[in-house]
Amino acid sequence: MAFILRRLVFYCVAIFVAISFNFVLPRLMPGDPVAAMFAAAGGKMPPETIAAYKEMLGFVDAPLWQQYLQYLQSVVTFDLGPSIMLFPTPVTEVLSNTLPWTVFLAGIATILSILIGCFIGLYASYNRGGFVDRFMPVFWQFIASMPQAVTALMIFFIFALTLSWFPLGFGFDPDLEPGLRPGFLANVAYHAVLPLVTLMLSMIATWVFTMRNAMVNVLGEDYIAMAKAKGLSSRRIMSHYAARNAILPVVTAVSMALGFAVAGQVFIETVFNYPGIGQLIIKAVAARDYPLMQACFLLIVICVLVANFIADILYVWLDPRLRK
Amino acid sequence: MTRLLSLLGGIAGFYRGNTAGIVGSTLVALILAMCLAAPALTGYDPDKRVARGHQPPSAEHVMGTTRAGKDIWSQALYGGRVSLMVAFAAATVTSIIALAVGVSSGYFGGRTDEIMMAVTNVMLVFPQLPLLIILAAFLGNVGPFIIALILGLTSWPWGARVMRSQTLAIRKKEFITAAEIMGEAKWRIIVIEIMPNLISLAAGMFVGTALYAIGAQAGLEFLGLGDPTVTSWGTMLYWAQSSAAFFVGAWWDFIVPGTFIALVGGGLALINISIDQISNPKLKTGSYLRTWRKLNAEVEAKRQEA
Numbered sequence: 001m002a003f004i005l006r007r008l009v010f011y012c013v014a015i016f017v018a019i020s021f022n023f024v025l026p027r028l029m030p031g032d033p034v035a036a037m038f039a040a041a042g043g044k045m046p047p048e049t050i051a052a053y054k055e056m057l058g059f060v061d062a063p064l065w066q067q068y069l070q071y072l073q074s075v076v077t078f079d080l081g082p083s084i085m086l087f088p089t090p091v092t093e094v095l096s097n098t099l100p101w102t103v104f105l106a107g108i109a110t111i112l113s114i115l116i117g118c119f120i121g122l123y124a125s126y127n128r129g130g131f132v133d134r135f136m137p138v139f140w141q142f143i144a145s146m147p148q149a150v151t152a153l154m155i156f157f158i159f160a161l162t163l164s165w166f167p168l169g170f171g172f173d174p175d176l177e178p179g180l181r182p183g184f185l186a187n188v189a190y191h192a193v194l195p196l197v198t199l200m201l202s203m204i205a206t207w208v209f210t211m212r213n214a215m216v217n218v219l220g221e222d223y224i225a226m227a228k229a230k231g232l233s234s235r236r237i238m239s240h241y242a243a244r245n246a247i248l249p250v251v252t253a254v255s256m257a258l259g260f261a262v263a264g265q266v267f268i269e270t271v272f273n274y275p276g277i278g279q280l281i282i283k284a285v286a287a288r289d290y291p292l293m294q295a296c297f298l299l300i301v302i303c304v305l306v307a308n309f310i311a312d313i314l315y316v317w318l319d320p321r322l323r324k
Numbered sequence: 325m326t327r328l329l330s331l332l333g334g335i336a337g338f339y340r341g342n343t344a345g346i347v348g349s350t351l352v353a354l355i356l357a358m359c360l361a362a363p364a365l366t367g368y369d370p371d372k373r374v375a376r377g378h379q380p381p382s383a384e385h386v387m388g389t390t391r392a393g394k395d396i397w398s399q400a401l402y403g404g405r406v407s408l409m410v411a412f413a414a415a416t417v418t419s420i421i422a423l424a425v426g427v428s429s430g431y432f433g434g435r436t437d438e439i440m441m442a443v444t445n446v447m448l449v450f451p452q453l454p455l456l457i458i459l460a461a462f463l464g465n466v467g468p469f470i471i472a473l474i475l476g477l478t479s480w481p482w483g484a485r486v487m488r489s490q491t492l493a494i495r496k497k498e499f500i501t502a503a504e505i506m507g508e509a510k511w512r513i514i515v516i517e518i519m520p521n522l523i524s525l526a527a528g529m530f531v532g533t534a535l536y537a538i539g540a541q542a543g544l545e546f547l548g549l550g551d552p553t554v555t556s557w558g559t560m561l562y563w564a565q566s567s568a569a570f571f572v573g574a575w576w577d578f579i580v581p582g583t584f585i586a587l588v589g590g591g592l593a594l595i596n597i598s599i600d601q602i603s604n605p606k607l608k609t610g611s612y613l614r615t616w617r618k619l620n621a622e623v624e625a626k627r628q629e630a
Binding site: 010011013014017018025026028137138141142144145146147148149150153154156157161259260262263264266267270281282285286293294296297300301304305308 | 451535571579
């Protein structure tokens with residue numbers, strides 16, 4: 001319990017640092033961001049909006065600490081003001097439209113790549129020095145080392161543009177009415193295939209390595225030798241003795257992987273024109289929509305921290321030694 | 325002289341039976357050499373219009389031209405200089421910070437360690453790419469130098485943790501205690517006694533960061549956050565994207581910089597894998613395992629002779 005509490009305090013500090021970072025950054029930059037926003041909107045911003053922005057970003061005529069408190073308040077109450085790019089839609093509404101797509105992609109890709117990667121890793125350690133063990137880890141590492149922007153472009157070019165097997169973009173067909181119907185869900189799945197595959201290609205290597213290395217370490221333990229001496233079948237040793245203990249490092253790696261998946265979608269969503277938060281942050285940057293940009297950043301940080309926290313809880317649940 | 329020989333011997337030993345290491349190093353060295361010898365390999369200026377736009381590969385322009393009529397082969401070579409320089413500069417900055425933070429945190433311990441590790445852990449939990457995007461967006465079209473700097477300044481936390489745990493392990497060894505009892509200065513213990521033992525880890529970290537920096541730089545520039553007037557592999561992708569090269573069928577505009585990035589990335593990854601397997605013999609795979617056993621047998625035979 002103390003472990004969980006300590007982690008919770010740590011995550012609160014991290015969120016606090018992220019908010020402060022958002023507060024400090026516009027103040028470190030030369031010039032006035034509100035003036036920049038005004039210019040970016042083509043001077044078509046009513047004076048009330050400008051005042052609202054100043055207030056939201058904490059640029060009021062007050063001492064710095066008061067500005068900071070004001071900014072904290074606007075973040076905590078989710079009152080992030082309207083977006084410039086999609087004026088006058090509130091930033092929070094824009095975010096709530098895009099977040100589900102990103103979480104959907106990141107979640108499915110993480111689960112599938114854990115299953116595939118761990119299976120390959122397990123098989124490689126089971127047949128140590130065999131074909132799979134010699135070539136698969138290196139092969140996947142080679143694939144994963146290609147920058148996601150490049151992999152995404154190549155896959156887009158081959159499967160979407162040249163072969164036309166998959167659509168060129170969007171989360172679903174714009175003609176379709178969204179709803180929980182099989183036809184619509186199938187359409188969503190069809191549009192998600194290429195982004196998912198690209199994301200998985202860059203993630204599988206981690207699991208192959210994590211699982212294989214954890215297995216190799218566990219297989220050297222005395223209780224494995226004991227199990228062998230008892231004459232248990234190697235399948236039973238693998239599944240009941242080794243894999244159970246080797247799964248712990250895999251769980252710790254989940255948190256980092258989820259963060260990687262959410263953050264890494266920036267390129268994939270941009271290339272495949274997918275309506276998630278990664279594409280949104282890039283659009284916001286291009287439109288100089290600072291409030292939306294900062295809100296995206298904060299939301300991604302919070303997603304990653306929540307994923308980390310879930311991994312911590314799972315870890316405690318799986319490893320009784322931490323439950324003191 | 326003997327030092328140099330032992331260094332060469334060490335390098336030769338690293339590559340012995342290490343197929344992944346040989347292939348990876350050759351790839352990276354070859355591309356590096358090609359970029360450095362750019363003036364000898366192409367007669368075109370990478371930043372000048374030399375032909376009609378989006379010409380397919382031909383005898384004159386071996387890899388075609390961009391929409392603006394610039395020679396892609398020449399751009400890839402000269403741009404590679406920028407991309408590789410950013411990667412190595414970022415990796416150098418990261419390695420120095422990670423070594424300094426990790427070693428001092430691990431060696432001094434106590435309060436210093438607590439504060440340094442708190443900062444490191446908070447930085448580690450932040451997703452790096454969005455952080456880079458926000459920084460680059462506020463700084464406005466960032467040039468290669470700034471990209472190298474922000475990549476270097478944000479990617480050290482993981483390396484610092486690794487360095488710290490290794491330092492903690494070394495600190496307990498007898499030779500450190502001996503040096504302390506002999507009254508050696510603290511900086512001397514850190515630089516002369518501890519750091520040489522971290523070299524293989526630091527090398528792995530350097531290669532890993534360079535690999536990450538190649539991708540991150542290309543990514544940032546591809547997204548339009550870099551300075552589009554500087555030619556590099558990332559800005560080549562950016563111009564290809566913004567001139568809709570795929571949709572008009574000019575695939576070479578993307579494929580050439582993409583392939584260069586992929587080859588360097590793959591090469592660095594192969595080097596990294598081989599460093600990993602050497603610094604942790606437990607993790608050896610097939611062919612390494614065989615080489616390792618052979619080397620062990622040789623050492624054993626020599627010992628019996630003596």
